[in-house]
Amino acid sequence: MAQKSTPKSARQAKIDAVRKDGGGGVNRIVVGAVVAVVAIIAVVGGVVVAERNQQDRVGTSTTVPAGASGMGQGFVANADVTLQPNAPTLEVYEDFQCPACALFEQVMGGTVADLAKEGKIKLVYHLKTFLDANLRTTHSLTMGNAAMCAADAGKFQAFHDAVYANMPAQEGQGWPTAQVRGFAEGAGITGAALDAWQTCVDERKYGTYVESTEESSSKAGINSTPTVVLDGQKLDFNAVPDPAALKAAVEAATK
Template sequence: MSDNRDAKRAARDRLIQQREQQKAGERRRRQVIVAGAVVGVLGLAAVIGVIAANAGGSDNAKSASTSGPVVAPAGADDKDKPAIPVGAADAPSTLTVWEDFRCPACAAFENGLRATIHELENSGQIRVQYHLVTLIDDKTRGGGSLHAANAAGCAQDAGKFSAYHDVLYTNQPDEMDDAYADNAKLLDLAKKVPGLDTPAFRSCVQNGTHNSWVVKSNQAFQAGKFSGTPTVQLNGESIFPAKGNEQITAANLKKWVAQANKGKPAGKASPAS
């Protein structure tokens, strides 16, 4: 009887081990898919952005457009193409990014190239202009894109846009999960950025202080007739998902910036100057 019990126990242990191996394999497979998106296998994600760009406007965005005057985040542009700048104001090159915090292709771009973009920002090689849009809301009639973009604007007010921007993409929910429409979720994520979770930030998020500014930014995107998100340009030239015949990668982005900056000094001025 003891041998029989030992055999059954061993069989159960093997089954548990096999299941764990299967789960680990599935996790690795998902990681490979995300990595592949960054180095060139971006077709499906790009299609998602195109579909969203061609969708009609949402009730959420329409209501926000009449919620009050446009209040731009501190240091942000509120003119024809509202944007939040990151990096030296006198950097020799400008990286323009139109993106949606619910967009999976945007997350693939940001999570895959984050370290490279920050390196280029911090060394004065590029100034990044972030234009926040609400395409996934438009497609799904949701509110997470708008709420997250407003919260990012509130983080800009606190001088912590870049860090909170990265947290939003690192923790991005599934595209069809409108989790970012819940301000409580956005406030909880703010705790991951030291010093951001303040009464002023909370009030800004809960009151939708920058909603109309986000709507104006989304309208500028629609007027530009871009094909989808992310739309990424280096000095006005599209580089996502490729520049000419070269796919966007960390190495290629550095190379393209170096070519654009040849003979030009690195920037040193702060974005607000």
């Protein structure tokens, strides 16, 4: 027997009316809210990943080397030398992967080192890393950190010079780990000091500092290497093409 239908209750009728007229709107609001939450999670997740990648690259240490006055400040390579009266400051901006920097060191490096040892200049290095982004590597940062670790042992200059004397044949190729350790040993870092250097390298003790010098110099408009500044004035390598001209420029800047 067919069952007789009964009239809908007033409450059910209201529910059905909402479903027909506005139910979809309620669903769209809910879906929109969910999408917004997912988008926020994605943004936050992206920031977290970026921060983790940055930490993996530069490490988490905020240690500044003894030869620098703070983050973003250059490293004074001859801080242990008594400067001659009115000695000018020579600032060298270099990226360890830069072939032109290697050429500068080949031509001028010995003269710069001698002037620094004699106290005729205050020698300040600003380590740059922009070639890492250009070449999709981390060699500039890695070698900058290793050089600062060598500075802890008082061997920055020797390590620095060894790196430039052994530039890879191909730009972006980098240096094998064993060769980098060989630079430290060749610079005279041995025994417990060598162990400390290795720990410093492995922990990327100065990674954040080296990255800060890149950021600081870039903001100051130094975006090419080598850039050499003598008492605030950029050197024109056409006007100062050789060691004799560099010595003359330093003498002229000595006040």
